[in-house]
Amino acid sequence: MSLQKLCQDISCNDPNILEEGSHIGSRIMCPEYSLHVKDIKTYPLSQEERIFALCWTIFPNNRLYGTIKPSLVSFSYGCTFKEGCRTQMHTHEYLELAYVVSGTFRQQILGNDIIFKQGELWLIDKNCLHQDYLDPEPACILFLGIANEMFDSIISSQVADERIISFLQTALMKQKDLWQYLHFKPKDKNNKQMEEYLTKLLNELIIYDKASNYICHGLLMRIFRLLSSDYDISLSSKMQKKMNWLLFQEITSYIKENYRDISLKQLSKNFHFHEDYFNRLLKAKTGMTYTEYIQNIRIKEAEKLLLNTKLTIDEIAVRVGYQNKGYFYRIFVDKHKMTPAQYRKEKLI
Known part of the structure; x- marks a missing residue:
């Protein structure tokens, strides 16, 4: 029928x-x-x-x-x-x-x-x-x-x-x-x-x-x-851009709240997209990959802790989400061309 x-x-x-x-x-x-x-x-x-x-x-x-x-x-x-x-x-x-x-x-x-x-x-x-x-x-x-x-x-x-x-x-x-x-x-x-x-x-x-x-x-x-x-x-490109921007704001807000232990798997579960979607969205909006975006948030938070607390470098590394302290040092040096200790000493002079 x-x-x-x-x-x-x-x-x-x-x-x-x-x-x-x-x-x-x-x-x-x-x-x-x-x-x-x-x-x-x-x-x-x-x-x-x-x-x-x-x-x-x-x-x-x-x-x-x-x-x-x-x-x-x-x-x-x-x-x-x-x-x-x-x-x-x-x-x-x-x-x-x-x-x-x-x-x-x-x-x-x-x-x-x-x-x-x-x-x-x-x-x-x-x-x-x-x-x-x-x-x-x-x-x-x-x-x-x-x-x-x-x-x-x-x-x-x-x-x-x-x-x-x-x-x-x-x-x-x-x-x-x-x-x-x-x-x-x-x-x-x-x-x-x-x-x-x-x-x-x-x-x-x-x-x-x-x-x-x-x-x-x-x-x-x-x-x-x-x-x-x-x-x-039937959706105009202007409206699609607005929707993408709203979603980008929601996703990045979630990342900033959970940056210490965030993962692509967690994002996918929460927002229902395939994992590669987040790489493409962040690259389009920020010029950074997902990994680069997370690293940037973590390093910025580490900078604040170095200048505003008396936490040790190792404690700061763990606080911002790095269990591998050597990796934290390498990422920090790549960005600032100096170690975290040197950064703290130079900025507090």
Whole structure:
């Protein structure tokens, strides 16, 4: 069964039809009721259920049908909307990955109107302010709500490329003055692999048993790997530079706080990048390799200790992170052309 047929079947054909205005229905489609209120959508399922799907099917008679999977009770929700209708401005306490199964779909994100076409996806940060437009043209949209714990696990697996992880890092750092969504466009519109993965994922959410979280986790890993390899990210070079600079500041701040016992392995675990990424980032921003950058921080700290304390040279070497005192001496001499003792004596005269 195609993804479009599956979405339509579960959103339109369930015998348990919810009436307009029901509580669950308002979770599926809440029309705009205020220009100033911001609705915060909490995660609708239990902590054990780490991903859910919201399916929307829009018909040309201004009729919308929707459903959520998994759900304790299977249902369809139908409502009629006026042309030009918008949902209430809202944010999520989870991340959302959306896909246009058919037609086009329009959202306002951070005050900008964005049109998403069939086959495109977008990833929205968990605190990004946005709303949906309901247009009369037929369309089918699949929204995936992903719990923060599952998302952390996905990016920790390093299946996504640096552009996606950079976005996630800015989200995790709660820097809300930057960029809060990513727009993915397929390089090859005839490639059906994404729809295959999403169909399997949706089928798993319909079945939903004890194994489903694990299966969905694996499918999401494949989806993000595919996004990294077969999709272009609609992101300006200016915005990419801002994101890189923000991430550079966060990484270097972490290094400065932990320079005594920092390692590439530790950085990789904390920021979810491959180890060679940090070398490339530091080289681009500072002209130094990772090793040179760490050495520079340690030697500067050693200089302060030499001039402002009575610690011995050996004690200072250990204090700044060098267990091999001979190596500390060599690095210090390479920079200052004198030993630490000579540096202390000369500067304190």
